[in-house]
Amino acid sequence: MPEVMYPIAKPAPGSAGKTGYWRWQKPVIIREKCTRCGLCWIYCPDSAYELDEEGYPIVLYDWCKGCGICAHECPVDAIKMVDEYGEG
Amino acid sequence: MTHMLEIRWHGRGGHGLVSASNLLAEMAVKKGLYAQSIPIFGAERRGAPTRVFTRISDKPIRTRSSVKNPDIVIITDRHLLNIINPLEGLKKGGYVIINVDELTEAERSRLQDFKVIPVNAVEIALKADLKVGGIPLVNIPLLGVLVKLLDFIDIDVAEEVLKERWSGEILEKNIKALKYAVEVVEIA
Amino acid sequence: MERVRRKYVLTGNYAAAYAALHSRVEVVAAYPITPQTTIVEKIDELISKGEYNTTMIRVESEHSAMAAAIGASAAGARAFTATASHGLFYMYENIWWAANSRLPVVASFVTRALAPPWNIWSDHQDVYALRDSGWILFLARNAQEVYDLIIQAFKIAEDDEVRLPVGVAHDAFIVSHTSEPVEMPMQDEIDSFLPPPEHIKPLLDPENPVSVGNLPTAEQHYMLRKNIWDCIIYSLSVIRRVGREYTELTGRNYGELIPAYKTEDAEYILVTSGAMGGDAEDAVDVLRDMGIRAGHLSIRLFRPFPHDELIDKVADSKAILVFNRGVSMGLGGVITADIRDSISKEALSIPVYDFIVGLGGVEVSKDDFIKAVHDLKTGKLDMKKTYYLMGGEYV
Incomplete structure (x- = not known):
């Protein structure tokens, strides 16, 4: 007796694997400049940001694909994109 | 019944043949028989020649193709005799129920191989005030002829079926037309 | 065996309408097309008399009709639609969504030729185009089979080991508009044959969020289609079992799949x-x-x-x-x-x-x-x- 398979996906962290390895640049937070506005956390298309108890962003490098949207959106230039494999 | 009875109705779109055929099928089924009513739909609209088939049997009916050799042909409009051939395939000695006041000599000779039941369905409809948009409905008077002709259908079951379809004034007119037809028609 | 039944003189289309409602269908979504129209007209008429607890969704196309049936079915409702010919082909994309989503939608298809030239009469070409989708497909010979097969269709489709949509086709006019006697079990008998829709496992549940049809890997896609194969082959035994149960209820032979x-x-x-x-x-x-x-x-x-x-x-x-x-x-x-x-x-x-x-x-x-x-x-x-x-x- 076959068991029915459904074409469904459940929300879960990284159900497609650790997508962080797709990345060649990574965002680095410059804590001194950060105003804790949370825009990076909102804009991240991969939910690869968390906020710490004080409201500062933490990048989840296992899932961050390095798209740079956070750096682009940061209103105070507190996120710098750094080459993953270069001197940076 | 020893064989399947096949009836072919010839009329024009708007004459109410589908309804009459369906009502006849319902009467037969109420009498414990099997029946089938097949309307032929095409591009026809009001006025175009149309055909409907009724089959009645004491066994379940499996045939679904058109009726080619009817036992009875019903013609709602005498002019159809000149436009199509409603008599095609009609069994020798079969019945022709035709809506006319009086048959012409030419019509009489055309129909000589068959048992002809002329009935003035227009007059019956008008007498019962059975009209739609001012036009007399000939379907129920013709159905009345069948009620009289077919020994397995009686006026009680006919009334019962009409009562399930209509109510009030419309029902009264239909029953009146049916009963007039049963009264006036002469079956040789 | 012989019990007092309801027996009416009905067209094939009205038989389909009554079968869906007697199956306690909860959602009907449909768009009119000849020669199917009188199925949904009859359903709508009976719902408007307050006789059935069924929601009729009037949609703007057949594509939407199947989409609405899919949505209802995914939420766990018993869903039905009906169409023909060009309407079926307009619905075609969602025919596959229903099958691949494993939703127990039941549909009545009135077979009709495809244009050009325009033609409203019977031809099985439209339904044959569904052949490879994963739908379970019946072709009825008369109004009685239309009625009987639609009631069985819900039971087959909703079986936990089948979970595939079922289509019951009948010939345009030759069945759809021909009136003939149709015998129906009493409602309590149908209810004992076909469990209430509450048993249908919903695919979408707000308490347990999932997304349906997300991009999978090629291998996952392959295995999902293979699973439809396994289940549709297995469904033969379910169709026979349901047929035997229905035969027991009515005395009409549905144990055979090829009479x-x-x-x-x-x-x-x-x-x-x-x-x-x-x-x-x-x-x-x-x-x-x-x-x-x-x-x-x-x-x-x-x-x-x-x-x-x-x-x-x-x-x-x-x-x-x-x-x-x-x-x-x-x-x-x-x-x-x-x-x-x-x-x-x-x-x-x-x-x-x-x-x-x-x-x-x-x-x-x-x-x-x-x-x-x-x-x-x-x-x-x-x-x-x-x-x-x-x-x-x-x-």
């Missing part, structure tokens, strides 16, 4: 599907009166194809003549290909002859079948050919 007529000792077996079956049986009787041992099989279940049952019923015959109301252009009759597949799987050497009949609503009558058998017996037929037979003549 047979006089095939036990038949040398020549006519195979048809849908409404032409009755006239084929008339032909069998005429042929037998002439001393020719003929029999008839009606392919009531088209997918999954009941291979074993077919082989059981044709194994001792001398020749099979298949009459198709639809053609695979450049190959031959759609059902003929199925029959040849079964014959070849068993390495049998029974010749199979291919006939195309009734396209565009051309009448099929007993003379067509009789002519085919005569021509076969007198050595006039070539197995490699596809014969177009119209009005008793090859064209």
Whole structure:
């Protein structure tokens, strides 16, 4: 007796694997400049940001694909994109 | 019944043949028989020649193709005799129920191989005030002829079926037309 | 066995409407198209009288009709739709969404030719196009079968090991608009046969969020289609079990998926599907009166194809003549290909002859079948050919 398979996906962290390895640049937070506005956390298309108890962003490098949207959106230039494999 | 009875109705779109055929099928089924009513739909609209088939049997009916050799042909409009051939395939000695006041000599000779039941369905409809948009409905008077002709259908079951379809004034007119037809028609 | 029943003189379309409502369908979404229209008109009329607790969703197209049925079914509701021909093809994308999402939607398809030129009459070409989707497909011969098969369809579709949509097709006008007696079980009997819709496992549940149809890997996609194969093959046993239960309820034989007529000792077996079956049986009787041992099989279940049952019923015959109301252009009759597949799987050497009949609503009558058998017996037929037979003549 076959068991029915459904074409469904459940929300879960990284159900497609650790997508962080797709990345060649990574965002680095410059804590001194950060105003804790949370825009990076909102804009991240991969939910690869968390906020710490004080409201500062933490990048989840296992899932961050390095798209740079956070750096682009940061209103105070507190996120710098750094080459993953270069001197940076 | 020893064989399947096949009836072919010839009329024009708007004459109410589908309804009459369906009502006849319902009467037969109420009498414990099997029946089938097949309307032929095409591009026809009001006025175009149309055909409907009724089959009645004491066994379940499996045939679904058109009726080619009817036992009875019903013609709602005498002019159809000149436009199509409603008599095609009609069994020798079969019945022709035709809506006319009086048959012409030419019509009489055309129909000589068959048992002809002329009935003035227009007059019956008008007498019962059975009209739609001012036009007399000939379907129920013709159905009345069948009620009289077919020994397995009686006026009680006919009334019962009409009562399930209509109510009030419309029902009264239909029953009146049916009963007039049963009264006036002469079956040789 | 004989119990007092409800018996009405109904068209095939009204039989479909009553069957859906007697199955306590919760959502009906449909768009009108001839010759299907009177199914949904009747459903709407009965709902508006307050007799049924069913929601009718009036949509703007057949694509949306199936989409709404899919949505309702995904939420765990018992859902139904009906269409025909071009409406079915407009719905076609969502036909696959229903199957691949494993949703127990039930639909009534009134078979009709495809344009151009415009044609409203019966032709099985529209329903044959659903062949490979994963839908379970029945072809009914008369209004009684339409009614009976739709009620069974819900039970089959909702089976936890099947979970596939089921379509019940019937011929335009020849069944859809022909009035004939239809016997119905009482509502409490239907309710005891078909459990209430609450048992249907919802795919979408706000408490347990999932997304349906997200991009999978190629391998996952492959395995999902393979799973439909496993389940539709398994469904044969469910369809038979449900059929036997329905037979017990009504006394009408649904244990057979390919109803047979006089095939036990038949040398020549006519195979048809849908409404032409009755006239084929008339032909069998005429042929037998002439001393020719003929029999008839009606392919009531088209997918999954009941291979074993077919082989059981044709194994001792001398020749099979298949009459198709639809053609695979450049190959031959759609059902003929199925029959040849079964014959070849068993390495049998029974010749199979291919006939195309009734396209565009051309009448099929007993003379067509009789002519085919005569021509076969007198050595006039070539197995490699596809014969177009119209009005008793090859064209």
